[in-house]
Amino acid sequence: MVQDLDCLGLPRREREAVRYAGSLYKEKFGKDPTEDPNLFLNLSDNPKTFLSWSATSGRLPTFRTNSTRFYNFQREQWMTSRDRLSALGLPVTPSTALAMGVPTLPVQDDARASSICGNSFHFSSATVAQMVAMSCYRIKTI
Numbered sequence: 001m002v003q004d005l006d007c008l009g010l011p012r013r014e015r016e017a018v019r020y021a022g023s024l025y026k027e028k029f030g031k032d033p034t035e036d037p038n039l040f041l042n043l044s045d046n047p048k049t050f051l052s053w054s055a056t057s058g059r060l061p062t063f064r065t066n067s068t069r070f071y072n073f074q075r076e077q078w079m080t081s082r083d084r085l086s087a088l089g090l091p092v093t094p095s096t097a098l099a100m101g102v103p104t105l106p107v108q109d110d111a112r113a114s115s116i117c118g119n120s121f122h123f124s125s126a127t128v129a130q131m132v133a134m135s136c137y138r139i140k141t142i
Contacts (some may be wrong), residue, residue: 014043018071021047025055025073033073040079043069060087081113 010018021041025033033039033055042052042061052061060070063084070079082092090105091097097104107113 013046014069014071017041017043017047018073021051021053022073024051025053029055034076035074037072037074039073041071041073043071063088081110082107085113 018041022033024047025031025036025039029036036055038054038058040054040060041047044064045052047053054060070084071077072079079087085092085105085107086096089096091100091102092105092107094104
């Protein structure tokens with residue numbers, strides 16, 4: 001794990017949260033957290049009171065409106081808005097867009113992309129919910 005978190009430009013509260021979660025990960029799994037490329041920690045919450053990370057389930061924590069601070073231990077960087085949209089199944093990369101047969105979703109404004117990510121769920125789940133809702137609709141004839 002990074003010994004000198006000051007070089008990352010993290011605020012004091014977040015440095016302490018990363019140190020705490022890193023030591024907890026090492027204690028629980030017996031290896032350095034930087035060895036896990038899929039380890040993300042939600043720093044929007046205080047991990048001492050509510051630990052929201054991908055270590056136990058192997059899945060990203062739920063995106064909420066305030067969950068803009070997902071930290072990856074191995075890369076020592078934040079998850080960007082584009083990364084979050086991609087995790088939700090939206091076609092923000094050329095390979096995803098090609099597989100879906102749609103144009104790439106342009107991400108030009110991080111703040112707008114971030115608002116789309118909050119309180120949302122995977123694109124395919126949203127599509128199924130929309131299709132079910134539409135199939136329940138019937139034109140009423142008089």
